[in-house]
Amino acid sequence: MVNNESGVNLAILGATGNVGRKFLEVLEEKNFPIKNLKLLASKKSAGTKVKFKEKEYTVELATKDSFNGIDLVLASAGGTISKELVPHAVKSGAVVVDNSSAYRMDPDVPLVVAGVNNHDLKKHKGIIANPNCTTAQLMPPLKVLQDLAGLKRVIVSTYQSVSGAGKAAMDELTEQSKNILQGKDVACNVSTNRKFAFNVIPHIDVFSDDGYTKEEIKVINESRKILGLPNLKITCTAVRVPVYIGHSESVNVEFEKQISRDDIVRALRAMPLIEIIDDPSSEKYPMAIDIAGTDPVYVGRIREDKSNPNTFNLWIVADNLRIGAALNAVRIAEVLLKESLLLSKKN
Ligand SMILES: NC(=O)c1ccc[n+]([C@@H]2O[C@H](COP(=O)([O-])OP(=O)(O)OC[C@H]3O[C@@H](n4cnc5c(N)ncnc54)[C@H](OP(=O)(O)O)[C@@H]3O)[C@@H](O)[C@H]2O)c1
Known part of the structure; x- marks a missing residue:
């Protein structure tokens, strides 16, 4: 044993x-x-x-x-x-x-x-x-919010670091950055024809026939499986950004029930995996550069989406190599x- x-x-x-x-x-x-x-x-x-x-x-x-x-x-x-x-x-x-x-x-x-x-x-x-690392950090907050007021619809936009594409991608970001700053030619081996450095790439993993990338489909399908919500309305746009470690996600959540910002903050705070950094008055919010190497899933910028009833925006950041x-x-x-x-x- x-x-x-x-x-x-x-x-x-x-x-x-x-x-x-x-x-x-x-x-x-x-x-x-x-x-x-x-x-x-x-x-x-x-x-x-x-x-x-x-x-x-x-x-x-x-x-x-x-x-x-x-x-x-x-x-x-x-x-x-x-x-x-x-x-x-x-x-x-x-x-x-x-x-x-x-x-x-x-x-x-x-x-x-x-x-x-x-x-x-x-x-x-x-x-x-x-x-997938993008799904993993999304799950603790979404589980809390599902239990709190039911998820009606979720829209995820990601800002994913190059470490999600492996060690070679991190090395390539360094090489490309050095070469661009020195006016030299830039090789794109891992990033195949699209530079990681000084760029924002709306394309992670391969495209499927419906125009979604496999990374986006992973977020949709894996979230449904983990949350046990096979019919959850969830969509995703997955984007690579020139950051070494730490994925960031802008998440728009429409709830089944009426809910306040205080309810959301209280419920998220009670979940051990989550840490809230959210104080616009002192310009405090989670950033990849600050949280790399740490364990929590950080949530900030929690605010009502005034364009739609019972809907809130959140900014979710975590070290993709750790929680992910x-x-x-x-x-x-x-x-x-x-x-x-x-x-x-x-x-
Ligand atoms: N990076 C993330 O954020 C993340 C998050 C979740 C899941 N994942 C998944 O985890 C996996 C690895 O990601 P990574 O970022 O660690 O990639 P990586 O830095 O490229 O490392 C790949 C590892 O696999 C080994 N390997 C490659 N070919 C092999 C073979 N034929 N037989 C045995 N070992 C082999 C490599 O060994 P050598 O040194 O000998 O090449 C290396 O140890 C991928 O499936 C990725 O999707 C990654």
Whole structure:
């Protein structure tokens, strides 16, 4: 039986990436009980050394045989690798918290934001999906507001940092910025023909036939699944901005019932995952640059939308690499451990 005392045999799939490195940071901060740690990546990083809690680990090449003896896998190596390797991990008895989009909409896979829909974890059959970072930070406030007065319609406009596109995108923003300021030619490898630097790009992930991008569709479908509201009226425009870390979202919420700003503030304040920064008189509101590296979902600019009854605007900001990926995955792992849901087939 895996428990707090014995510790967990843990593998991190994609350990050298943006999210993988955050996993290690969050696991160390939270002193997550680890018995053995295995770091997995592609051929490119296999053999490199990574430090965790003063100990050096050698990154190994991820294969279908990497999961023997593993209780828990935190996966963040992208959808293709998850589709290929996660079934092998489950077969060998591990529970997988997967950060890719591979299993999010699978009806047999719970899609969970810790603290919002923990009850869904009990239904897991070996895989738990972590939502898209944009959805993850939207869920704590929307869950509070749904419980408070019912969501009638939600309009989301995002301002997403480049770290959401991986480490290479962050490096590309730096290179592009330097080159533009020096009047040099600019390469667009990750950003394919659209510069991240000094730009605002209304295009994240690929376009589907209806004109929406896959990122926008993820926000719509994942929100409905997590909130258990399959018919929720929700729309999204997802935009990339030249910010390293921290996604911002302008959210317009129409409620079923009449509600005041005070009701909203009181309810949001009572939710442990949320912190309110909202004081126009002293020009205080959440900004990505200030909150990177921190855990809460920040809400500010809470104000009535005077163009429509029972409608309010909110500005929601969070560190996409933490709540949107590593922090949520580790919080899920903590609940699995606490509620004895980390049941390996070996036990
Ligand atoms: N960034 C976010 O805000 C965010 C939020 C939620 C979810 N996610 C999801 O998490 C995943 C990773 O994102 P990221 O930002 O960390 O990307 P990243 O920085 O590009 O890292 C990718 C990781 O996957 C590994 N990898 C690549 N190909 C592999 C292979 N064939 N076999 C084994 N490992 C392989 C890489 O190892 P090498 O070093 O060997 O290349 C690296 O460790 C994506 O699915 C993304 O959608 C990201």
